[in-house]
Amino acid sequence: MTGPAHAESPSPTRELHAVTLPAGPRLLRAVDDALDGRGPALLPLPPSLPAPALRAVLDALRPTHVNGVRREHGVGVPAEVAVVVATSGTTGVPKGVQLSAAALLASASASLRRLRARPGERWLCCLPPSHVSGLQVLVRSLLSGTEPIVCDGFSPEAVLAGGAEHVSLVPTQLRRLLGADLSVFATILLGGAAPPAGLLEAARAAGARVVVGYGMSETCGGCVYDGHPLYNVDLKVGDDGRVRVAGPVLFSGYRLRPDLTAAARDGDWFLTSDLGVLEDGELRVLGRADDVINTGGEKVVAAAVAAAVAEHPAIADAVVVGRPDPEWGERVVAVVVSPDPPSLAVLRAFVKRRLPAYAAPAELIVTDEIPLLPNGKPDLAALRYGR
DSSP: OOOOOOOOOSSOOBOEEEEOOOSSHHHHHHHHHHHHTSSOEEEEOOTTOOHHHHHHHHHHHOOSEETTEEOTTOOOBOTTEEEEEEOOOTTSSOOEEEEEHHHHHHHHHHHHHHHTOOTTOOEEEOSOTTSHHHHHHHHHHHHHTSOOEEOSSOOHHHHHTSOOSEEEEOHHHHHHHTTSOGGGOSEEEEOSSOOOTTHHHHHHHTTOOEEEEEEEGGGTEEEEETTEEOTTOEEEEOTTSEEEEESTTOOOOBTTOHHHHHHTEETTEEEEEEEEEEETTEEEEEEEGGGEEEETTEEEEHHHHHHHHHTSTTOSEEEEEEEEETTTEEEEEEEEEOSSOOOHHHHHHHHHTTSOGGGSOSEEEEOSSOOBOTTSSBOHHHHHTTO
């Protein structure tokens, strides 16, 4: 088993082409060429990316070409790097996660093996290929000897009528499919965020075979399915409670940032930002280490509170963040979607029956929908700072 993510080579030898192609045959061919070495390494970017955001990504990641045009002061990548995935950049500066062909293919092969997907079975692509979840739909399709069925945007009607055996979704998309016969899919691979309370049960009652994935760009996407690691992937939880991953699916380093690469390493292990526990070999993710709210000296895991809030029958969706508070340092804020929301006092009492009193929300915000990033994850920065 190959393990460590390594520092970037001091002598890059391969061109890096940024492309703003939609999911489709041209991008699929470019990914295929990048994987087998016929073509340059790829930095896939959303075609709809606003000009200021595009400039920020290009300035940070410095590809040699943009849509085939050579770019001044571009820098190549190490020979083994096939794709660079730009992170969502919620901190303001996007990072480039360098993925080798070997890592991407190991991940896709292990995924198909675990899902018992057969050659010739097709995948539906309704996630952006600029993110690792959408990219891996393309790689799995190549390994399956098929072309993905592309859904431009997300339409429940188009997704259900697409004719694919397998589909990769985020929880918001799966929720929009409820009420339909979901047995039309052999597999619904669910990732991007933890599913809220009741979603899996409702989907399975509608005939869905849902497999919940856990992973990130640095692990070529999902590397743990339903709590258990994929073939050749190792897991452990350190004394600090953070999840570590090792195996052939690991990234090759952060683009032009050997300092960040070194900080993400724990020997041969990738040090994730997630807190978790292993119970009889099964991983249970508690939340992100950087989403711990320090309120009055007590540490509160935001994801644990969100899960408790989402159990309330009147709440359809919930996210919990910490906001600055002059007295407590941070206060626990619940942002919920609910047609008939409970009062803050009722919600606090509900949460206190499940968690320590200090974890109960001090503020309740009701909204029509949770703001999302392009990869389907909640926009925590917008929620945290009220943007």
